[in-house]
Amino acid sequence: MVQQRIDQGITEHRLAYLYEVALQGGIRAAAESVGVNPSAISRQIALLERHLQIPLLEKQGRNVAVTQAGKLLIEHHREMLYRRRQLAETLQDMRHLRRGSVSLRVGQGMISEFVEGPLQQFSADYPDVFVDIHSGNMSETINMMLRGKVDMAISFGPLGDPPVMVRSFNRGPICAIVPPHHTLAGLEAITLEILASQRLIFMAEQFGIQQYINEMFSSHHLAPLPAYQCNHFSTAIALAISGLGIAFMTRQSARPLVDRGDIVAIPVEHPLSHTATCHLIRSQGRRFTPAAEHLWKVLASSMQSQSAGKR
Template structure:
C-alpha cells in the first residue's frame, strides 16, 4: 500500500511538467530551472509509477505531454493563479503597497505608450517592482494565458477565449525604407508595388506578420522575403542599411524615423489601415490595485491616441 501522503500531487513535479510543456523537453526544462535533467526525469517517472499513468510521450525530437499530463499542468497553472489571487487579497486586506507587477509587451509599445503610464504609476506605487517581459504577439498572449504576467500589450488579431482584450486602432501598418531606397520618394504605395523589391518579414509569431499574410492572400500574391527576423530592431537595421523593405507601424520605428534613417510609406490597403493594438488580461483574473491602475491607464492612453 502506498503511503497516503505520497498519493497527493507533488507540486514540484507538476512544476516540472509545466516547464517541460513550455520548453518542449526535459533537457530544456532542466536548463530553465538550472537543475540536472535526471532530477526531472526521476520525479516524473515516480509520479507515473505512483498513479499508473503515462505523462510524457515522444513527438519527433520533442517530448510532449499526454492528455492526462496536460490536465495536470492546467491544474497546476490554475492552482498558481488561485494562490496568486489569494495572496493579492491578503495584501489588499493588510493595506500593503509593496509587491510585483509583471507586464508582457511587444516591441514598439514601450516608448510611445507604456513609458507614459509607468511614469504616473511610479509616482503612485513607488515600492512596486515592475517586471517587463518582451516577446512577439503570440508570446505575450501565451504569457497572459499561462498566468506568467498580469497584463499584456501587443498587436491585435489573435484571439483566445480565456483572455479579455481591449482593442484599439493603432498607427497604420506601413512600409519602412532607407532614404536612398527607390520607393523613398513615395508617400503612399500599393501593396503590389512592393513585390518587385527585397522584403523583410517577421516570424509567424508576430501580429504584424499576420496582417502582411492577410494582405498577400487578399491580393493573391506570391512573395518570398529576402530576410525573416524575430526582432523589430533587426528588421529596422536591415531596412536602414538599404537592404530591403520592413513592415511595422511608424511608432514602432520611431527612433530610426526621427533620426532620418528610415522613411515610412503608407500602404494603400484596407487591411493595413485596420492595424490595431490591444491590452490584454486573463479572463476572470483579479488584479492587484497596482495592476488595475496600469490596466485602466493603458486603456485611457490608447483611447487618446
C-alpha cells in the first residue's frame, strides 16, 4: 500500500516542474520558462513532498536548492526524457527507413566551414542519417542540451563554466572586415583606436564574436557606437562588402570571402583577438548513437586540424 501511494504521487508533470526549478535555479524563473503561474509549480512540488514525506527543495537566500532526494527524482526524470527521445528516434527511423538522426547547433559564423568540411565527410560516411541543424545563442543551446533536445553544438566566444563536456580550439585572430577598395585595406593589422573612429558593424550582444569585440574595446577604455547592428552574419558581411562599415570575423571564417577577393581581413591588435576560441560541446555522460559519435569525432578532428594549421 505504501509503495502504491508513493508511485501514484510521482507524476510526470510534478517531476517536470521539479526538474525545471533545478535547471532555472528558482520557482519564479521555472514558471517563466514553462509559461505557468509560480503558485502552480509550488503547489505541485508541495504535493509531491507530501506524498513522499520528504523535502525536495530548501531555501538558500533568494534561490532554492534541490535536496538529495530531489536530485534522485531529477536524475530519474532526465533518464526518462532521454529514453523517450531515443524511442521516438527509433520509431522515426523505422517509419522513414533511416539509420538514425543527429541534432546539433552551429554558430552562424561557422556554418559554411561546417557544411563544406565535416558535414560533407559525415554525409559520405552516413548517407542515410538525418541531420537536424539549427543556430542560436549559447545559453539557449546549453539549455536545450541539458534537456536532451540537441546532441552537440559548435560555438564561438567566451563560454564560462557550463555543466557540459567541452573541447576548445584556438580560432583567432579576429579580423576587421573591409572591401578591397577601403582606405584601410592595406594595413597588416589594425588598432582599436583606429577602429573606434570608423563606422562599425556590430552583431547582437549574444554573439560570441561581439562579446570579444566589446571586451577588447572595454580593455582600452573605448566605447564606440556602431553604425549598424545585425543578428545575421550574412547581413553584416553584405554591409561590409558594400563599404558601409567595418564588420568582424575570424580569419578562418573569412577565408572563403578573402580567397574570392570580396573582402580583406585585417587582424585586430589585441591579445584576445589571437586567443579567441571556439568550442565543441556535448552533455556530460550522454550516450551517443554510433552516427552521433562519428560526427563528434569528425568535428573534433577537423577543428583540431584547423587550430594546428594556424600555428
